Amino acid sequence: VLNFSAGPSQLPEYVLEKIKDQMMDYEKCGQSVMEMSHRSQEFKGIIEKTEKRLRKLMNIPDNYKVLFLQGGGSLQFTMIPVNLFGENKKAAVVNTGAWSKKAAAELKRLEWIYGHETCVIAASSEEDNFSYIPKDFDIPEGIDYLYICENNTIYGTKYKKLPDTKGVKLVADLSSCILSEPVNVSDYALIFAGAQKNMGIAGLTVVIIREDLIKKDDRIPAMLSYYVHADKESMYNTPPTFSIYVMGLVLEWIEKEFGTLEKLGEINRKKADLLYDYLDNSKVFKGTAAKEDRSLMNVPFVTGDKNLDAEFIDFAKKKGFVNIKGHRSVGGMRASIYNAMPYEAVEKLVECMKEFEKGVLG
Numbered sequence: 370v371l372n373f374s375a376g377p378s379q380l381p382e383y384v385l386e387k388i389k390d391q392m393m394d395y396e397k398c399g400q401s402v403m404e405m406s407h408r409s410q411e412f413k414g415i416i417e418k419t420e421k422r423l424r425k426l427m428n429i430p431d432n433y434k435v436l437f438l439q440g441g442g443s444l445q446f447t448m449i450p451v452n453l454f455g456e457n458k459k460a461a462v463v464n465t466g467a468w469s470k471k472a473a474a475e476l477k478r479l480e481w482i483y484g485h486e487t488c489v490i491a492a493s494s495e496e497d498n499f500s501y502i503p504k505d506f507d508i509p510e511g512i513d514y515l516y517i518c519e520n521n522t523i524y525g526t527k528y529k530k531l532p533d534t535k536g537v538k539l540v541a542d543l544s545s546c547i548l549s550e551p552v553n554v555s556d557y558a559l560i561f562a563g564a565q566k567n568m569g570i571a572g573l574t575v576v577i578i579r580e581d582l583i584k585k586d587d588r589i590p591a592m593l594s595y596y597v598h599a600d601k602e603s604m605y606n607t608p609p610t611f612s613i614y615v616m617g618l619v620l621e622w623i624e625k626e627f628g629t630l631e632k633l634g635e636i637n638r639k640k641a642d643l644l645y646d647y648l649d650n651s652k653v654f655k656g657t658a659a660k661e662d663r664s665l666m667n668v669p670f671v672t673g674d675k676n677l678d679a680e681f682i683d684f685a686k687k688k689g690f691v692n693i694k695g696h697r698s699v700g701g702m703r704a705s706i707y708n709a710m711p712y713e714a715v716e717k718l719v720e721c722m723k724e725f726e727k728g729v730l731g
């Protein structure tokens with residue numbers, strides 16, 4: 370099948386084949402990666418190689434630390450404030466959908482510890498069902514950082530230009546767009562992303578944090594402390610070894626198949642353009658995100674009729690296009706076209722949509 374899931378999502382065949390080859394015996398060490406001690410030389414090799422590949426592909430400056438953590442993107446909603454709060458003990462969030470809303474809710478939850486307002490909403494597109502990215506908003510006074518969700522997996526919107534934070538630190542959730550095109554890591558204080566969309570499988574969250582923001586603070590519970598994880602090179606406790614291994618393979622595939630994120634970004638743009646061009650000209654389907662803010666990774670669309678949406682989802686499924694149903698909170702359809710989705714698969718999806726459209730129009 371062609372799997373358009375928003376995550377966990379389709380993996381490159383190269384990665385699946387490699388896992389199969391190495392399943393019983395990783396590089397002739399007589400064990401599978403799943404059975405290996407995280408302290409072994411073999412695993413040390415895996416985690417070091419993975420970090421090196423990520424640093425090279427994303428051009429991560431030396432003054433940034435890469436952490437391999439657990440707890441999903443969702444744990445970052447708490448780890449970020451408890452580690453990054455400075456003198457204000459307050460952060461601002463741009464509310465662009467369900468995931469920034471959850472991040473704001475977790476920030477707000479900390480009020481009982483700090484005894485004052487910990488979260489302000491700098492801007493929001495909620496009034497228009499999160500169909501666009503707010504621009505030209507003021508940066509609130511007295512905040513320690515501005516938080517954004519750079520690509521909104523559910524609503525299919527993406528920042529094309531980062532907000533001008535006027536010197537305030539920028540923290541960004543790149544869960545559904547990391548590695549989809551180049552980013553300038555130095556623009557951010559902290560980037561985080563779950564691996565299960567563009568970097569591999571569930572169980573692993575990557576945090577890229579500017580080193581001067583990693584501060585020792587013994588009041589922070591060890592598992593929530595960037596200092597503890599950084600100090601122990603992501604080995605404070607048992608890391609998600611297999612997920613790290615799979616991420617290494619995904620990065621190896623990107624290197625071999627595309628070479629750079631510039632090249633990969635070009636292909637992702639071509640893939641997305643193909644689908645958006647069709648949606649813009651279709652008489653049955655239409656995209657729901659504002660044109661200037663359209664995501665390259667998640668493409669939500671509707672027919673405008675719930676029954677017809679359901680009919681299309683069923684029609685597509687019978688033809689081998691799966692997980693095309695929109696998120697339960699918004700309905701309609703959504704095609705997630707992450708790095709592992711080939712251009713030809715998007716062409717096939719467009720053909721399937723055309724065929725359905727023809728049937729509807731008669």
Ligand code: PLP
Pocket residue numbers: 376440441442443444468518520521522523542543544545563
């Ligand atoms: N942020 C974004 C943009 C997401 O799409 C998701 C999940 O899909 C999350 C955060 C939450 O990630 P997790 O389920 O790994 O906690």
